[in-house]
Amino acid sequence: MGDYDPLREYLSQQTKTELVLSFEEIEDLLGFALPRASQRASWWEKERNPENARPQRDAIRDGGYEATRLADGKGVRFRKLSAGRFRG
Numbered sequence: 001m002g003d004y005d006p007l008r009e010y011l012s013q014q015t016k017t018e019l020v021l022s023f024e025e026i027e028d029l030l031g032f033a034l035p036r037a038s039q040r041a042s043w044w045e046k047e048r049n050p051e052n053a054r055p056q057r058d059a060i061r062d063g064g065y066e067a068t069r070l071a072d073g074k075g076v077r078f079r080k081l082s083a084g085r086f087r088g
Helices: 005-012 023-030 055-062
Strands: 018-022 065-069 075-080
Touching: 005 023, 005 055, 018 023, 023 075, 055 065
Parallel strands: none
Antiparallel strands: 018 075, 065 075
């Protein structure tokens, strides 16, 4: 089981097209503190180069969502992927 599987499982159970989670809520789901890098928008956003894949991005995509860090830096917005964009 990967470190970010709890996030993937949580997202895969959601039906909303968009949801927002604070960093604290995400850490509660995961059971550990997020790395400092999670404060950067690029840590959450989809990577176009598959060689640069990251486990948190894979978990988000496999959960059926894409993510962007909130502009206020206090959390993450998850948007459900359309059927054509989901590769799970």
